[in-house]
Amino acid sequence: MAAIKIINGYPFTAFKQEKILVEESHVKSKNFLESMLKRRSVRYFSNKPVSKDIIQNILVVANSAPSGANKQPWIFCAIQNSGLKKQIRVAAEKEEYESYHGRMPEEWLKDLAPLQTDWKKPFLEIAPWLIVVFKKSYDINEEGKKSTNYYVQESAGIATGFLIAAIHAAGLCTLTHTPSPMNFLSKLLNRPPNEKPFLLLPVGYAAGDCVVPVLKKKTLEDVSVYY
Ligand code: IYR
Numbered sequence: 593m594a595a596i597k598i599i600n601g602y603p604f605t606a607f608k609q610e611k612i613l614v615e616e617s618h619v620k621s622k623n624f625l626e627s628m629l630k631r632r633s634v635r636y637f638s639n640k641p642v643s644k645d646i647i648q649n650i651l652v653v654a655n656s657a658p659s660g661a662n663k664q665p666w667i668f669c670a671i672q673n674s675g676l677k678k679q680i681r682v683a684a685e686k687e688e689y690e691s692y693h694g695r696m697p698e699e700w701l702k703d704l705a706p707l708q709t710d711w712k713k714p715f716l717e718i719a720p721w722l723i724v725v726f727k728k729s730y731d732i733n734e735e736g737k738k739s740t741n742y743y744v745q746e747s748a749g750i751a752t753g754f755l756i757a758a759i760h761a762a763g764l765c766t767l768t769h770t771p772s773p774m775n776f777l778s779k780l781l782n783r784p785p786n787e788k789p790f791l792l793l794p795v796g797y798a799a800g801d802c803v804v805p806v807l808k809k810k811t812l813e814d815v816s817v818y819y
Pocket of ligand 1: 704707711
């Protein structure tokens with residue numbers, strides 16, 4: 593066990609950064625870049641099963657994300673049960689139908705046209721797993737008292753980014769799906785009031801005949817400034 597050093601009453605331990613050569617750094621950053629550029633949001637899934645231990649590995653990565661005061665203000669619900677997936681699909685489609693038929697303004701619908709999305713969400717039943725990320729505005733401690741969480745939105749967003757990268761690294765696909773409003777997820781998954789749905793991610797393999805839209809990303813020049 594690494595030595596513990598006490599600073600103002602709190603335990604610290606030496607952090608020895610894994611040493612890699614500068615050349616190796618170039619290669620590793622390039623390899624990671626090339627892998628991440630192959631990621632696409634997928635709406636057509638295969639029903640091929642994915643084992644629970646892969647999902648667990650992915651969730652361990654997400655749970656390692658940095659968070660405000662290390663509070664980890666998140667809960668990941670991993671759903672495999674087909675009855676529950678069906679209930680989620682039915683409830684999501686009900687909301688999405690309303691969104692696509694009046695709740696979303698013209699400009700929004702126009703912006704979505706290149707993606708050709710609609711209110712139908714069969715992937716919610718077809719994908720072998722759904723992961724619902726809940727953000728926790730506060731925690732309830734052992735004495736039943738509320739304890740505040742900080743930067744909840746940022747923390748949940750970072751954890752979800754880790755989750756998406758881990759899903760991709762496992763050779764799987766996902767979609768950041770945001771049925772709106774999402775409160776039906778709290779009811780169906782029986783979550784307490786301090787947890788609010790953040791994102792719904794179907795996880796699995798892309799269908800053999802999956803298509804994705806041809807999208808143009810902004811260039812690095814468009815999105816970066818050096819000082
Ligand atoms: N929630 C809807 C609409 C939607 C909104 C955005 I912003 C997208 O990038 C994609 C879809 C849906 O999931 O279809």
